[in-house]
Amino acid sequence: MPAKPRTTKDKTPAAAPDNRRADLIRVAARLFREKGFDGTTIRDIAHAVGMRSGSPFYHFANKHELLMAVMEEGLRLGLDRTEEALAEAALPATERLHRLVRTHYGILHDTGSDFIPVMLYDWRSLPSQYKRRIIELKDRYDAIWQRTLDDLHAQGLVRADAKLARLMILGAINFSATWYRAKPRSAKRVDLDELAAQTVALVLHPP
Amino acid sequence: MPAKPRTTKDKTPAAAPDNRRADLIRVAARLFREKGFDGTTIRDIAHAVGMRSGSPFYHFANKHELLMAVMEEGLRLGLDRTEEALAEAALPATERLHRLVRTHYGILHDTGSDFIPVMLYDWRSLPSQYKRRIIELKDRYDAIWQRTLDDLHAQGLVRADAKLARLMILGAINFSATWYRAKPRSAKRVDLDELAAQTVALVLHPP
DNA sequence: CCTACCGATCGGTAGG
DNA sequence: CCTACCGATCGGTAGG
Numbered sequence: 001m002p003a004k005p006r007t008t009k010d011k012t013p014a015a016a017p018d019n020r021r022a023d024l025i026r027v028a029a030r031l032f033r034e035k036g037f038d039g040t041t042i043r044d045i046a047h048a049v050g051m052r053s054g055s056p057f058y059h060f061a062n063k064h065e066l067l068m069a070v071m072e073e074g075l076r077l078g079l080d081r082t083e084e085a086l087a088e089a090a091l092p093a094t095e096r097l098h099r100l101v102r103t104h105y106g107i108l109h110d111t112g113s114d115f116i117p118v119m120l121y122d123w124r125s126l127p128s129q130y131k132r133r134i135i136e137l138k139d140r141y142d143a144i145w146q147r148t149l150d151d152l153h154a155q156g157l158v159r160a161d162a163k164l165a166r167l168m169i170l171g172a173i174n175f176s177a178t179w180y181r182a183k184p185r186s187a188k189r190v191d192l193d194e195l196a197a198q199t200v201a202l203v204l205h206p207p
Numbered sequence: 208m209p210a211k212p213r214t215t216k217d218k219t220p221a222a223a224p225d226n227r228r229a230d231l232i233r234v235a236a237r238l239f240r241e242k243g244f245d246g247t248t249i250r251d252i253a254h255a256v257g258m259r260s261g262s263p264f265y266h267f268a269n270k271h272e273l274l275m276a277v278m279e280e281g282l283r284l285g286l287d288r289t290e291e292a293l294a295e296a297a298l299p300a301t302e303r304l305h306r307l308v309r310t311h312y313g314i315l316h317d318t319g320s321d322f323i324p325v326m327l328y329d330w331r332s333l334p335s336q337y338k339r340r341i342i343e344l345k346d347r348y349d350a351i352w353q354r355t356l357d358d359l360h361a362q363g364l365v366r367a368d369a370k371l372a373r374l375m376i377l378g379a380i381n382f383s384a385t386w387y388r389a390k391p392r393s394a395k396r397v398d399l400d401e402l403a404a405q406t407v408a409l410v411l412h413p414p
Numbered sequence: 415c416c417t418a419c420c421g422a423t424c425g426g427t428a429g430g
Numbered sequence: 431c432c433t434a435c436c437g438a439t440c441g442g443t444a445g446g
Contacts, residue, residue: 020431036331038245041424055431057426121331123385124243160409164402168409171382172375178330179374195371202367202375202410227415248440262415264442420443427436 021059023049029070029114037067037122067122068130074115075137078107082144093151094204100145102196104173109182109192117177142166157204169203228266230256236277236321244274244329274329275337281322282344285314289351300358301411307352309403311380316389316399324384349373364411376410 027048031040042063043053060066085099107116119134126134145166153162160168176195190198234255238247249270250260267273292306314323326341333341352373360369367375383402397405 036245038243039332042426043424052432053424054426054433054435058431063425120385121328124328125246158409160405164397164405165409167382167386168379168406171379171385173378174382175374175378178327178378190371198367198371199375202365202372205412249442250440259416260440261417261419261442265415270441416446418444421441423440424438425436428434430432 020049020051024056024059024066025069025073026112026114028066029073029118030112032067032070032118032122033114037063037118037125064125064127064130067118067126068134070115071119071126071134072137074107074113074119075134075141077113078104078116079137079141079144081107082141086144093148093155094157094200096148097152097204098196098200100148101169101173101199102192104170105176105192105196105199108173108177109180111182120174120177145170152204156207159205165203169199172199172202227256227258231263231266231273232276232280233319233321235273236280236325237319239274239277239325239329240321244270244325244332271332271334271337274325274333275341277322278326278333278341279344281314281320281326282341282348284320285311285323286344286348286351288314289348293351300355300362301364301407303355304359304411305403305407307355308376308380308406309399311377312383312399312403312406315381315384316387318389327381327384352377359411363414366412372410376406379406379409 024045028040028045031044031048034040035044042056045066046053046056056066060069082100082103085103086096091099107113123131146162149158149162149166149169152158153160153165158165180195181189182192231252235247235252238251238255241247242251249263252273253260253263263273267276289307289310292310293303298306314320330338353369356365356369356373356376359365360367360372365372387402388396389399
């Protein structure tokens with residue numbers, strides 16, 4: 001059993017002493033998102049953080065555990081952001097929906113936020129024994145959304161069945177991972193605020 | 208250069224003489240959908256149609272061309288079905304939307320309709336030189352949808368920007384590939400007609 | 415379309 | 431965390 005990792009080859013001068021594991025997760029997320037789980041080799045990931053090919057296995061038992069760590073990180077961060085967005089007491093349901101939608105777009109498209117797109121794209125690659133842990137977190141996320149959609153449906157502001165509405169709205173947002181590019185190439189690209197407003201406008205039926 | 212394929216090992220007694228290529232495309236679509244492009248080997252596909260491992264390369268230059276053929280088949284079939292669904296003259300825009308939505312659900316979930324889900328899941332795996340041909344077909348499909356959404360937006364029946372509405376509605380439907388199961392496990396599962404009605408209800412704003 | 419095979423890649427490991 | 435390496439897999443090909 002080797003000693004705790006210690007390296008002098010840190011990329012950033014002020015790097016924390018023991019965040020190599022976090023580095024691997026972050027870089028793996030980026031590469032998995034770009035090239036897919038199967039299209040990314042452990043060598044790619046290792047070299048991207050300045051390690052040799054075998055070294056990631058000091059931090060993760062195998063490639064699939066690294067994939068799980070990426071998804072878990074994404075859901076934990078997403079839950080934190082979402083809970084914070086709704087922390088204010090007594091928000092009307094319409095405002096809660098708007099914040100949920102806006103936060104979710106951020107989770108997909110903010111810089112460095114590659115974890116959830118990996119979950120969406122490479123869910124199939126996660127062995128079922130690892131899926132349970134992720135599903136547990138995902139259920140908590142869905143439950144937050146469901147509460148708001150139940151309220152909106154009860155008020156007649158969302159017409160579809162509340163559960164299907166949740167799946168469809170999240171689907172509409174998630175699909176933006178396939179077409180939305182944050183880097184504005186053409187001048188008149190919509191930003192995430194605008195995208196969130198448009199999404200809410202699409203599904204909300206004013207009384 | 209070998210002669211045209213001829214086999215006596217056809218699975219179905221009345222099999223047409225020269226549809227081995229079509230068999231490969233159909234079986235590849237199913238396997239790609241289940242296990243992903245990278246997760247499926249040429250050997251898997253070959254054996255599933257009763258060939259040996261090297262034989263698919265008699266029909267396709269490489270694995271990526273088989274992937275492209277799957278996507279192309281999906282778009283051609285989808286375009287046919289969609290054009291037929293809208294063939295009736297002078298349908299109101301709301302009815303056209305309903306038919307577009309219902310048809311798209313069928314394209315994703317009907318038995319044997321695995322081509323478009325492969326395109327959605329494994330788009331990343333298609334080399335860019337092959338993407339052009341597929342994008343051309345996809346643009347035609349999108350254009351059909353866009354016409355209807357432009358009309359609905361002009362009539363005030365769809366609130367969001369018409370182009371974003373198209374992306375979001377197709378996203379909502381496409382995402383069902385990740386959660387909808389046609390085989391009813393619990394008794395009260397919604398069918399595709401119900402799903403289409405709910406989708407229309409979510410996004411359409413009656414005047 | 416089959417047989418026989420190659421060459422490269424890749425996840426993972428032993429031992430330090 | 432590195433060095434050195436293994437074993438299996440897999441896309442693809444030659445030749446018939």
